[in-house]
Amino acid sequence: MLSHLDKQGNPLMVDVSEKQVTHRTATARSVVVLPAEVLQHLTNGDLVSKKGPVFQTAIIAGIMAAKKTGDLIPLCHPLGMDNCNIVIQVNEQQEIVIDCTASITAKTGIEMEALVGASIAALTIYDMCKAMSHDIVIKETKLIAKTGGKRDFKRA
Numbered sequence: 001m002l003s004h005l006d007k008q009g010n011p012l013m014v015d016v017s018e019k020q021v022t023h024r025t026a027t028a029r030s031v032v033v034l035p036a037e038v039l040q041h042l043t044n045g046d047l048v049s050k051k052g053p054v055f056q057t058a059i060i061a062g063i064m065a066a067k068k069t070g071d072l073i074p075l076c077h078p079l080g081m082d083n084c085n086i087v088i089q090v091n092e093q094q095e096i097v098i099d100c101t102a103s104i105t106a107k108t109g110i111e112m113e114a115l116v117g118a119s120i121a122a123l124t125i126y127d128m129c130k131a132m133s134h135d136i137v138i139k140e141t142k143l144i145a146k147t148g149g150k151r152d153f154k155r156a
Contacts, residue, residue: 019107024148028114030122032096033137054128055088062121066113109149
């Protein structure tokens with residue numbers, strides 16, 4: 001049975017009242033592929049567009065979004081995160097790699113917050129660079145690792 005459906009198939013928020021409070025972390029990654037005409041504006045580890053510093057703005061947007069996850073995804077518990085950190089780097093393939101790590105001490109996990117943070121940071125990069133090119137691809141968003149819940153997870 002899916003955890004967000006009751007016996008009649010109706011949506012429900014998972015009841016976490018019987019779970020133990022533990023320290024939980026999650027890291028999610030989004031990858032953005034930018035065309036050469038956008039990447040040529042990369043200087044000192046950030047892109048500068050007419051809207052301002054792209055990566056710095058994306059980090060702020062991702063953190064703000066992670067804090068709002070319970071408002072965005074209907075059956076997510078509203079959580080007060082202990083921390084949220086976003087790192088943006090350019091990899092060997094000249095792709096933009098966004099890692100969002102969130103943590104909390106609570107009865108439920110924080111992977112949705114990490115996924116939302118990485119996703120919105122990627123969308124912010126798209127928004128700030130689209131004036132230079134629409135040939136931007138948000139290639140993937142995935143959970144990299146999570147700890148502290150019923151099952152830990154680490155992508156190989």
